Amino acid sequence: MTYITHLECSICAKRREAGKIHNLCECGGPLLVRYDLAKARAGWSRESISGGPSNMWRYAPVLPVSKPASVISLGEGLTPLIHTQRLGARMGMKDLWVKDEGVNPTGSFKARGMACAISMSVELGVKKVAVPSAGNAAGAMAAYAAAAGIEAHIFMPRDVPQANFIECSACGAHVTLVDGLISDCGKIVASRKDAEGWFDVSTLKEPYRIEGKKTMGYEVAEQFGWDLPDVIFYPCGGGVGLIGMWKAFEEMETLGWISSKRPKMIAVQAEGCAPIVRAFDQGKARSDFFENAHTVASGLRVPKALGDFLVLDAVRKSGGAAVAVTDQEMIEAGIELASDEGIFAAPEGGACVAALKKLLGTGFLKSSDRMVIYNTGSGLKYLEAYSPRFSA
Numbered sequence: 419m420t421y422i423t424h425l426e427c428s429i430c431a432k433r434r435e436a437g438k439i440h441n442l443c444e445c446g447g448p449l450l451v452r453y454d455l456a457k458a459r460a461g462w463s464r465e466s467i468s469g470g471p472s473n474m475w476r477y478a479p480v481l482p483v484s485k486p487a488s489v490i491s492l493g494e495g496l497t498p499l500i501h502t503q504r505l506g507a508r509m510g511m512k513d514l515w516v517k518d519e520g521v522n523p524t525g526s527f528k529a530r531g532m533a534c535a536i537s538m539s540v541e542l543g544v545k546k547v548a549v550p551s552a553g554n555a556a557g558a559m560a561a562y563a564a565a566a567g568i569e570a571h572i573f574m575p576r577d578v579p580q581a582n583f584i585e586c587s588a589c590g591a592h593v594t595l596v597d598g599l600i601s602d603c604g605k606i607v608a609s610r611k612d613a614e615g616w617f618d619v620s621t622l623k624e625p626y627r628i629e630g631k632k633t634m635g636y637e638v639a640e641q642f643g644w645d646l647p648d649v650i651f652y653p654c655g656g657g658v659g660l661i662g663m664w665k666a667f668e669e670m671e672t673l674g675w676i677s678s679k680r681p682k683m684i685a686v687q688a689e690g691c692a693p694i695v696r697a698f699d700q701g702k703a704r705s706d707f708f709e710n711a712h713t714v715a716s717g718l719r720v721p722k723a724l725g726d727f728l729v730l731d732a733v734r735k736s737g738g739a740a741v742a743v744t745d746q747e748m749i750e751a752g753i754e755l756a757s758d759e760g761i762f763a764a765p766e767g768g769a770c771v772a773a774l775k776k777l778l779g780t781g782f783l784k785s786s787d788r789m790v791i792y793n794t795g796s797g798l799k800y801l802e803a804y805s806p807r808f809s810a
């Protein structure tokens with residue numbers, strides 16, 4: 419089922435054994451899962467993918483789960499890639515697409531990461547999981563933990579969207595609302611996990627969520643006939659979706675499925691919380707903690723990402739950019755996407771539309787480019803963010 423061989427530190431390259439519980443490397447580096455891609459290339463073909471499950475598990479050979487019985491699936495992945503009818507045309511573009519992650523279980527792409535992490539928790543015999551979350555990861559973890567019969571402990575900022583609080587509570591998770599940001603929630607999990615016996619599923623402190631998220635990269639290649647687009651817009655909080663897609667592209671090239679062509683990766687953030695954009699503009703390899711972080715795009719309210727150096731590296735190597743937009747711009751762009759295309763996006767998805775508009779104006783992109791916007795979540799989870807625009 420899987421071609422996993424080992425885990426490798428993204429900083430010092432030290433190897434770790436597969437099939438064991440791991441968090442960070444002792445040097446502080448996130449661990450990345452590695453596969454025997456030469457063997458996979460010989461034993462697995464891209465032509466066989468379409469005969470697999472209609473969800474992200476069609477890529478099981480490059481996912482870490484080794485026993486089919488460990489897989490906890492609610493049907494995540496294989497989301498629609500939609501050619502825009504009006505939005506692109508109004509901006510003079512013929513080739514603008516939206517990858518709609520809002521149709522995933524629990525209404526966001528976080529389902530991919532958590533399906534993988536919770537399946538691995540089942541495989542490794544974990545009984546209790548804990549996570550600090552901006553909201554959607556918590557909702558996904560609560561759902562998959564419920565499906566797996568695992569105890570879930572969730573720490574979220576008090577002002578998280580109500581949908582996230584209610585879905586976690588309904589799924590039976592132990593929810594704590596914290597007066598602070600996701601970084602404060604992370605500190606609580608780190609300080610209590612040993613005494614409580616929790617497996618810490620924090621972004622990148624746990625090596626398997628990124629593996630689920632990378633399937634967004636495999637899918638876009640498959641859906642375009644194994645030819646990657648010219649540009650990808652991705653709303654960047656922790657940045658794991660972007661790092662994961664970048665990893666997927668490298669794996670696919672090694673598998674002989676795609677060429678060395680890469681999309682320009684555009685990391686989109688909110689002006690009220692733009693540590694990656696700041697570091698990108700300053701030519702820095704790492705970001706600094708962003709003080710007083712605030713934005714209605716709760717998924718983008720990450721003042722300091724553990725994998726910031728991986729995001730910045732991928733964006734730079736791709737010839738891409740990092741762009742910040744205001745909350746007002748992302749909400750207006752979200753409404754435009756909904757009224758033009760029928761896709762009611764999370765503000766994070768709206769932010770990508772707003773960033774595209776900004777970049778088109780600068781001449782950095784060609785209007786003939788094939789571009790994909792990742793709408794990472796459903797607008798239905800963000801009624802507080804949209805409601806000021808639609809008072810009944």
Ligand SMILES: Cc1ncc(COP(=O)(O)O)c(C=O)c1O
Pocket residue numbers: 526528552553554555621653654655656657658659660716717718764766794795
């Ligand atoms: C809807 C949505 N989009 C984007 C993100 C950012 O995700 P990433 O960690 O991949 O940057 C989040 C994270 O919470 C989210 O909920």
Ligand SMILES: [Zn+2]
Pocket residue numbers: 427428429430431432443444445446447
């Ligand atoms: Zn290391």
